[in-house]
Amino acid sequence: MAINTENTGHHLAGTVLAFDYGEKRIGVAVGNLELGLAHPLATIRNANTTECFANTAQLIEEWKPAMLVVGLPAHADGTEHEMSRRSRRFARRLEGRFGIKTELVDERYTSVDASAALRETGITGKKQKPVLDQMAAQLILQTFFDRRNATT
Incomplete structure (x- = not known):
């Protein structure tokens, strides 16, 4: 399923x-492979599969990505849990539906880090809700870029 850019030489x-998959909301971030910079983009409601993938299709049509990244949640010790399975399934469905290579990236602590970053800017509590998932997706994508650039 995943494209291994580190070992292909391409x-x-x-x-x-990039997507931060959640049962209620999916945060989305966008970035450029050459620049290696990630930016928050959107939050998709995950109320039902049809609506979720219709909204995802709109973003894919607009941005025409070369690849997709999905955050893979895990416990602090690295073991997977229920949301890990759901995120893997979401990644498989993205790749199958849109035919775009999809890579999973460890997302431990991204929501915590995103919340802390928002608090530093004065955005607290319920005011974080509209942008928290986007910020988490941004951190997931930036992690992908940073790891990729460290090996090239």
């Missing part, structure tokens, strides 16, 4: 969309 170019 230089990928273009846009990357």
Whole structure:
């Protein structure tokens, strides 16, 4: 399922969309492979599969990504849990439905880090809700870029 850019020797170019999968909301971030910078983009409601994938399709049509990244949650010790399975399934469905290579990235602590970053800017409590998932997706994508750049 995943494209291993570290060992192929191929230089990928273009846009990357990253997803922070959640049962109620999915945060989305966008970035460019050459620049290696991630930016928060959108929050998709995850009320039902049809609506979720219709909204995802709109983003994919607009941004035409070269690849997708999905955060893979895990316990602090690295063991997977129920949301890990759901995130893997979401990643498989993205790749199958849109035919775009999809890579999983460890997302431990991204929501905590995103919340802390928002608090530093004065955004606290319920005011974080609209952007927290986008910020977590941004951190997931930036982690992907940083790891990729460290090996090239």
